[in-house]
Amino acid sequence: MTDEKDVQPLLEPREGIPSVVESDAALAATVQAFAMGAGPVAVDAERASGYRYSGRAYLVQLRRAGAGSALIDPIQCPDLTGLDAALDGAEVVLHAATQDLPCLAELGFRPKLLFDTELAGRLLGYERVGLGTMVEVVLGLGLVKGHSAADWSTRPLPEDWLRYAVLDVEVLIELRDVLHAELVESGKLPWAMEEFAAILAAPTAPLRSDPWRRTSGIHRVRTLRGLAVVRELWTLRDELARDADLAPGRVLPDSAIVQAALDLPRTTKALTEIAPFTGRSARRHLREWLNAVTRARIMAEDELPQPIGPGDGPPPANRWADRDPVAAKRLHAARSVVAALADEHRMPTENLLQPDAVRRLTWEPPEFVDDSVIAERLRELGAREWQVGLTALPLAKALQRLETKGEI
Template sequence: MTTPTGDPGPTDAGEEAVETPLLSTPAGGVPTVVTDAAGLAATCAALAAGRGPVAIDAERAHGFRYSTRAYLIQLKREGAGIHLIDPIPFTGSDRPADLSDLGRAMDDTWILHAASQDLPCLAEVGLLPKRLFDTELAGRLLGYPRVSLGTLTETLLGVRLAKEHSAADWSQRPLPESWLRYAALDVELLAELRDILARELETAGKAEWAAQEFAALAEGAGAPVPPRPDPWRRTSGIHSLRTPRALNVVKHLWTTRDELARKLDKSPSKILADRAIVEVATRDQPGRQQLREIEGFTRRQAKRYEANWVDALARAAGTPRSELPAMHLKSDGPPAPRSWPRRDPAAAERLTRARAHVSTLAEELSVPAENLISPDAVRRLAWRPPNPLDGDSVDAALADLGARQWQRQLLAPTLARLLDDAQPTRG
């Protein structure tokens, strides 16, 4: 199979490039959005009577809302057409929507694009796949350099999708007709795209690789996400701070902002920008006056909660030295690779060899290196290789790190040899 490029082929001299046709509305039109029990029951019946896999997509309000819930769910199945469901009317005051009846009607493979993005919000409303096919991941395994839905659809189906509302606030009600048209197009051609990608995976000898990846995604759907330790440390620009006292200011302001964002269901950045938090943390003994000198705190949304920010700064100032956060969070993983030549030259050599092999093999197979094996797994293996160091032990170590069987079969034997060759000379 020729390695896909995603680029149009060369044209003969003098030949004019033909513009790819734009698909601006689904063939069957835009259906009415389902907002009540009767409509949901009709959708369940229609999908249950349909045939083959189910194309599914969800729209969230990332950047506008605190929650990651689905604000619109799009579905399409042969013989059933397209269905648009608004989950919000089915949401109780103290519980998420329960659309599990809908899930039972979709008893075949689900087709999603970038499944890991949508599976959490679908699981929240009771939608869990038994089997799935991820068109974005399939494109990655096949070596396509660009794997957005629009690009793959244009490359493989010769059709451009209207994509002008990708960053819209989907929590808005009512949803404009143009937005619904855009949302319906996300599932209009997914089944056709899946058919082509499945054939290419088979031809390339990568169908089993994809099957293992898809099975892992389906198995992990709905699994709780472990809380991130000290999430405030991900504040943009925090790396510029040099003292525990400054970090403590960020911690208290970030936590206050997060509590407000959760209560208001607003994106934290819509309340107060990260850069404003970091800037005030650089001030000496910051208080109300310093807040009023920083642009981010004088904007309307942030100024409304000035008393909350002042209270957070007071709590930060009153924190005993013994309770200040450490400059760096302890990790269960290896240190930053840049320190390896000094701390453990043998480990640095192992990492260099392992990375080079992964990069070469990824290029040979036309698979992104990060899809061949996670960079974190490579680092952990190189930092502390198993003992004894052989193909079986490396295979087991990679399995513990989440590598699928196809990845281990390709990598374990050679990595074992490369890591062993890089060990210090044994006496």
């Protein structure tokens, strides 16, 4: 651990800010340089979350020993399959890999071997695992901050932003090396490698059904007619946002959708009494917004959205005591086991065993409680082998104790 007063600011890249790769010829030269490099490859991507509709990458940063650093503009160079082929078999180092892998895959870059410095930090028990904090605590270097939430679709990109982007991969390999050594020393490297492989093997998340139901504040809408307004406005907003390539919230905030569902305005004047509808972007589509509300107001009863039925999983844990007191006791016992093991191995409970797996195991436990049966059930629920090895027997014993005491 580095003392805060000993932290040295990292202000400039070692080789300066490289020219942004914006042509096929420049990309080919970069691919060749990185193919001839050695060791792990540090990778990062910058998106324009909160500004643009999609989650695409607007800048890709790379660094490798022997190749230095590179900045690639994926708008001008949207095909990174050549880079993917050139680095086949190389370990790719990412921080919080699940955030960047989808947008990298859209470009044809799909790592086969991963080291995630954020996840390594979690497994090692670091309390704060943001990149800047990890670099500061582990390497004693202070990264430049301030542009992570910038609109990276901006062109040309300001020099300060490019400097920030290069520095994000400047010491990522050094961070990986220290964390790798700590994983080896703690005996956790096999756990980490299993976790990294699971990230790469994870299937693409399916599209959500009824995504409009995730509108912030929708819990305030208590009528089916109001829910119809939310659905109509959300759908229209999504179409407008997609066409304009804008983040939906920049077209119309969720708060406006919810308030319209509560007020059911009948005129444009009534609609503009809801403050967000007077914004420049929203005003362009006032008639369309009102038409959407009107469609919901006159919609036939059988066309209104229905309440969500029970899902395939257990209910929220805070309802277990009323719904199934026996299951609530199993959950409490299992959570205590997982918490104790997490403390013992110095990591967050959710990394030791996924909370959803704990809930599903205890809501509908196997008929016969035995460590081998529990182990198989945990595998079915997505637990990794290292997690099964640590938790199956203690969980089985805890559930068996409840049975012996006659509490379940």
